[in-house]
Amino acid sequence: MKKKRARRGCGLFLVPFIGFTLLASFLLYRFGERWLRTFLIYLSHAQWARDLVSDLSLAKRVARRFVAGETIEEAMAATRALNARGMLVTLDYLGESVTDEAVAASARDEILQLLDRIEISGLDANVSIKLSQLGLRIRKETALENLRQLLTKAQENGNKIRIDMEESELVDVTLDIYHTLKDEYGFDNVGVVIQSYLYRSEKDVEKLIDEGAWVRLCKGAYAEPPDIAFPEKADTDANYVLLTEMMLSKEARNNGVYLGIATHDEEIIQAAINFANASKIPPETYEFQMLYGIRRDLQAWLVERGYKLRIYVPYGTAWYPYFVRRLAERPANLWFFVSNLIRR
Numbered sequence: 263m264k265k266k267r268a269r270r271g272c273g274l275f276l277v278p279f280i281g282f283t284l285l286a287s288f289l290l291y292r293f294g295e296r297w298l299r300t301f302l303i304y305l306s307h308a309q310w311a312r313d314l315v316s317d318l319s320l321a322k323r324v325a326r327r328f329v330a331g332e333t334i335e336e337a338m339a340a341t342r343a344l345n346a347r348g349m350l351v352t353l354d355y356l357g358e359s360v361t362d363e364a365v366a367a368s369a370r371d372e373i374l375q376l377l378d379r380i381e382i383s384g385l386d387a388n389v390s391i392k393l394s395q396l397g398l399r400i401r402k403e404t405a406l407e408n409l410r411q412l413l414t415k416a417q418e419n420g421n422k423i424r425i426d427m428e429e430s431e432l433v434d435v436t437l438d439i440y441h442t443l444k445d446e447y448g449f450d451n452v453g454v455v456i457q458s459y460l461y462r463s464e465k466d467v468e469k470l471i472d473e474g475a476w477v478r479l480c481k482g483a484y485a486e487p488p489d490i491a492f493p494e495k496a497d498t499d500a501n502y503v504l505l506t507e508m509m510l511s512k513e514a515r516n517n518g519v520y521l522g523i524a525t526h527d528e529e530i531i532q533a534a535i536n537f538a539n540a541s542k543i544p545p546e547t548y549e550f551q552m553l554y555g556i557r558r559d560l561q562a563w564l565v566e567r568g569y570k571l572r573i574y575v576p577y578g579t580a581w582y583p584y585f586v587r588r589l590a591e592r593p594a595n596l597w598f599f600v601s602n603l604i605r606r
């Protein structure tokens with residue numbers, strides 16, 4: 263009887279999903295991948311969709327392909343396994359767009375605990391954070407103070423924290439907070455992220471090169487308008503190659519720039535390797551970075567050839583927006599997700 267009721271409950275959840283699949287198929291057929299991506303990015307912010315999906319145990323199971331688990335223990339276990347395979351890690355306690363000071367403070371406390379767990383375990387991992395998780399959308403000062411406390415703890419433990427880059431409206435304030443922490447508070451264990459889809463990034467990179475910054479370069483995961491970001495993927499990719507070469511240049515390295523090349527794009531990875539080889543840049547002076555669960559074959563390929571690789575390992579219960587952005591990056595993931603739900 264109970265089983266029957268549970269199945270009926272699950273059936274109710276399937277109705278919106280089938281509608282969603284039909285709508286996604288229509289968008290893909292009628293307008294192409296860009297529209298589907300924009301729609302998915304919208305869903306990643308939509309509270310109704312989050313409420314619908316977050317409690318589905320099946321959705322949780324599918325999300326586990328990209329997320330290490332919900333607890334610190336699971337994140338530590340994933341880190342241990344990756345370290346054992348010769349991969350470095352950056353841990354991300356999932357959460358973003360927080361609108362409550364108490365929630366931001368509790369994220370800070372979890373990350374303080376995470377920094378200590380890394381220290382005690384002796385695992386090779388640093389930490390990535392999002393400023394909107396630490397209260398940026400409430401008050402700039404809240405996020406700044408929370409990150410200051412995290413950097414102080416990381417410094418005591420000889421560890422580092424990288425600030426993820428979020429939507430374009432947050433880029434100025436993110437770089438501002440980064441510079442305040444570095445220049446006014448004197449932290450040398452803080453890094454930042456640059457997105458190659460933004461027109462402004464070349465200028466930002468020039469400044470970061472002057473400062474000898476610790477930078478991760480990625481393509482960018484949000485839906486941005488064409489007056490701010492390259493609408494064509496080919497231009498984003500070309501800019502990625504340009505920014506990589508700028509940050510691997512002799513001038514950049516002499517200034518102390520350390521680059522994390524964060525992509526699963528084989529051609530870009532090969533272009534970076536070719537450029538580094540041609541310029542005789544030792545492989546230990548930069549690193550590749552990839553997301554947990556994505557292109558494991560390519561991850562192994564890099565490590566086997568002696569390249570440094572860091573895996574971005576997210577964990578926590580707030581996996582929904584992160585997961586939907588991963589679906590947006592590759593429609594095939596979406597069909598995998600929906601077919602798993604329907605197969606049940």
Ligand SMILES: Cc1cc2nc3c(=O)[nH]c(=O)nc-3n(C[C@H](O)[C@H](O)[C@H](O)COP(=O)(O)OP(=O)(O)OC[C@H]3O[C@@H](n4cnc5c(N)ncnc54)[C@H](O)[C@@H]3O)c2cc1C
Binds near residue numbers: 481552573574589
């Ligand atoms: C370590 C790391 C940190 C990041 N931090 C940020 C950040 O702070 N801010 C931000 O905006 N973005 C961040 N991103 C996401 C990034 O901007 C891209 O959205 C994402 O990496 C996909 O782009 P790509 O470079 O892999 O190239 P793409 O051209 O999108 O993909 C190249 C190939 O990689 C594979 N691939 C890519 N994505 C997926 C996927 N989701 N599932 C399965 N296969 C896939 C496919 O084989 C695809 O053909 C980060 C990415 C990485 C790797």
